[in-house]
Amino acid sequence: MTHLQQREQEISQYVVTAAQMRDIEERIFAAGMPVVALMEKVAGLISRRLLAMIPPGKSRVGVLVGPGHNGGDALVVARQLHFQGYEVWIYNPFPKVKELTSQHLQYAQSLGIPCYQAIEQLPNCDLLVDGLFGFGLERKLTDAVASAIDHFNTWKQPIFSIDLPSGLHTDTGEVLGTTIRATNTFCLGLWKQGFLQDQALDYLGKAELIDFDIPLADVQAVLQDAPKITRITTAKAISNLPLPRPPVTHKYKEGHLLLICGSHRYAGGAILTALGARASGVGMLSIAVPEYIKPLLVSHLPEALVVGCPETETGAIAHLQLPEKTDLNSFDAIACGPGLTTDSTPIVQQVIDSDRPLLLDADGLNILAQMGTIPSLQKRQATTILTPHEGEFKRLFPDIPNIHQDRVKAVQQAAMQSGAIVLLKGARTAIANSQGSVWLNPESTPALARGGSGDVLTGILGGLLAQAVKKQIALEDMVATASWWHSQAGILAAAERTELGVDAFTLTQYLMKAVMGNG
Numbered sequence: 001m002t003h004l005q006q007r008e009q010e011i012s013q014y015v016v017t018a019a020q021m022r023d024i025e026e027r028i029f030a031a032g033m034p035v036v037a038l039m040e041k042v043a044g045l046i047s048r049r050l051l052a053m054i055p056p057g058k059s060r061v062g063v064l065v066g067p068g069h070n071g072g073d074a075l076v077v078a079r080q081l082h083f084q085g086y087e088v089w090i091y092n093p094f095p096k097v098k099e100l101t102s103q104h105l106q107y108a109q110s111l112g113i114p115c116y117q118a119i120e121q122l123p124n125c126d127l128l129v130d131g132l133f134g135f136g137l138e139r140k141l142t143d144a145v146a147s148a149i150d151h152f153n154t155w156k157q158p159i160f161s162i163d164l165p166s167g168l169h170t171d172t173g174e175v176l177g178t179t180i181r182a183t184n185t186f187c188l189g190l191w192k193q194g195f196l197q198d199q200a201l202d203y204l205g206k207a208e209l210i211d212f213d214i215p216l217a218d219v220q221a222v223l224q225d226a227p228k229i230t231r232i233t234t235a236k237a238i239s240n241l242p243l244p245r246p247p248v249t250h251k252y253k254e255g256h257l258l259l260i261c262g263s264h265r266y267a268g269g270a271i272l273t274a275l276g277a278r279a280s281g282v283g284m285l286s287i288a289v290p291e292y293i294k295p296l297l298v299s300h301l302p303e304a305l306v307v308g309c310p311e312t313e314t315g316a317i318a319h320l321q322l323p324e325k326t327d328l329n330s331f332d333a334i335a336c337g338p339g340l341t342t343d344s345t346p347i348v349q350q351v352i353d354s355d356r357p358l359l360l361d362a363d364g365l366n367i368l369a370q371m372g373t374i375p376s377l378q379k380r381q382a383t384t385i386l387t388p389h390e391g392e393f394k395r396l397f398p399d400i401p402n403i404h405q406d407r408v409k410a411v412q413q414a415a416m417q418s419g420a421i422v423l424l425k426g427a428r429t430a431i432a433n434s435q436g437s438v439w440l441n442p443e444s445t446p447a448l449a450r451g452g453s454g455d456v457l458t459g460i461l462g463g464l465l466a467q468a469v470k471k472q473i474a475l476e477d478m479v480a481t482a483s484w485w486h487s488q489a490g491i492l493a494a495a496e497r498t499e500l501g502v503d504a505f506t507l508t509q510y511l512m513k514a515v516m517g518n519g
């Protein structure tokens with residue numbers, strides 16, 4: 001691996017808030033880096049990326065300049081594009097701007113770059129560079145600036161945002177009044193938390209990190225006391241996989257997973273979960289289902305040990321009937337929930353009472369919510385993992401408000417309340433443990449917004465957990481890896497089959513490819 005690749009891997013795993021970014025920046029300036037030199041450097045990197053991206057023949061550029069250093073960055077970009085032969089117009093409606101920004105504005109004007117205060121004066125451009133606000137935005141946008149942003153959003157031209165689409169909250173990704181809808185965003189220095197929150201995705205366009213050589217020592221110095229927020233990178237996710245296997249091993253050393261899933265009503269969910277578990281490489285897979293659907297599971301997964309259980313009148317599992325000499329202690333991990341219906345309450349209680357690492361999903365979560373025994377999870381001796389989508393999350397944690405406003409905070413609170421590792425599903429899945437550490441999945445695809453794709457995740461994760469227990473890999477890391485794997489398989493499948501082509505069964509068929517392609 002080259003030095004640059006290593007740097008890219010390291011820097012891309014950090015996620016910061018605006019306050020942390022400011023502290024990091026201050027350390028750099030305090031160490032002697034001149035503010036003006038850093039701005040010149042950062043804007044130079046932005047210009048270089050822009051020049052590589054602007055299609056040939058597109059030479060008319062509008063540059064939107066705000067009152068702070070985001071505006072300063074934009075002015076340096078404007079000057080550099082001007083020297084590259086582009087026709088540049090500046091839009092700056094602010095009567096008062098920061099000192100450095102003001103100097104750049106003065107110099108740009110001295111070069112003959114026109115600067116306008118009113119939108120109407122801005123001629124038709126091929127593209128816009130948005131330097132209105134970056135991480136310094138604190139208040140809601142109103143009045144003239146807000147209507148200017150709304151106006152630019154009606155333009156058809158591409159908009160390249162510097163650092164953040166102007167108007168977006170750096171930490172929560174919330175729209176502060178209104179926000180530029182960017183086609184591309186150049187996130188400066190370190191990934192900001194808002195980039196990994198669902199509500200920001202409509203505005204970010206294609207986001208990329210512009211690394212401007214922030215010393216890792218400064219990042220670590222600022223982040224050490226805060227709860228650790230990690231962006232799940234491919235390199236890290238792959239390194240957590242139980243690969244390579246030791247040459248001398250046997251099936252029980254590679255983890256034994258018990259899946260408890262399915263009902264007459266939801267037989268398919270059991271198959272999808274099991275196929276996800278199969279792809280995880282788990283050494284032994286046992287699947288407890290209602291007796292009636294046992295033949296179905298056997299026909300799909302001939303390698304699995306399928307345990308038919310007595311049924312309720314409604315066709316749900318009434319109670320577990322494990323084979324002779326087997327009890328819950330025989331398993332390295334248990335995954336329980338997909339397709340159970342809410343008639344399998346005693347089973348959920350039984351697995352909670354066990355001392356095995358336990359993953360609860362779907363109806364496992366609904367039953368848990370009905371029982372109202374979340375605090376009792378704290379007493380479990382082994383790790384509990386909850387994987388709710390937003391609906392399940394609200395039923396489980398009704399007192400955590402505003403889940404949409406800040407999913408990172410919501411998942412942290414849920415993990416602390418329950419003592420469990422909580423994986424909150426979504427476009428940008430967020431995972432937290434009870435110590436407040438968070439993992440965010442930066443890439444996924446809306447192709448996964450389909451019934452059954454969560455069942456597949458439960459299978460992958462269950463299978464990885466069983467292996468992690470055997471290999472003493474931190475379970476949090478496995479939860480992060482499972483989330484990454486699930487999304488990458490979706491991305492790969494969607495690339496080959498469009499976003500309409502990724503039904504949950506198809507997704508299971510892309511799981512191995514996703515790892516092989518990144519190995």
Ligand SMILES: NC(=O)C1=CN([C@@H]2O[C@H](COP(=O)(O)OP(=O)(O)OC[C@H]3O[C@@H](n4cnc5c(N)ncnc54)[C@H](O)[C@@H]3O)[C@@H](O)[C@H]2O)[C@@H](O)CC1
Nearest residue numbers: 025039067068069070133134135136137138139140141163
């Ligand atoms: N992170 C770094 O180390 C670097 C940051 N730089 C740039 O500096 C930016 C941050 O600069 P600033 O701290 O000056 O902040 P911004 O440029 O994001 O904007 C803050 C300015 O907007 C005003 N403001 C805030 N909310 C407002 C509202 N609702 N309506 C009207 N005005 C409002 C503030 O009073 C302040 O003047 C970054 O986003 C980035 O573009 C780069 O220049 C260099 C390196």
Ligand SMILES: Nc1ncnc2c1ncn2[C@@H]1O[C@H](COP(=O)(O)OP(=O)(O)O)[C@@H](O)[C@H]1O
Nearest residue numbers: 425426427444445446448449451452453454455
């Ligand atoms: N817009 C989206 N972008 C990316 N991933 C998504 C999106 N919508 C849903 N997903 C993912 O798809 C899965 C859906 O799971 P879930 O809601 O439990 O479905 P089901 O219960 O039908 O299997 C989750 O892993 C979720 O993160």
Ligand SMILES: [K+]
Nearest residue numbers: 133162164166
């Ligand atoms: K911006």
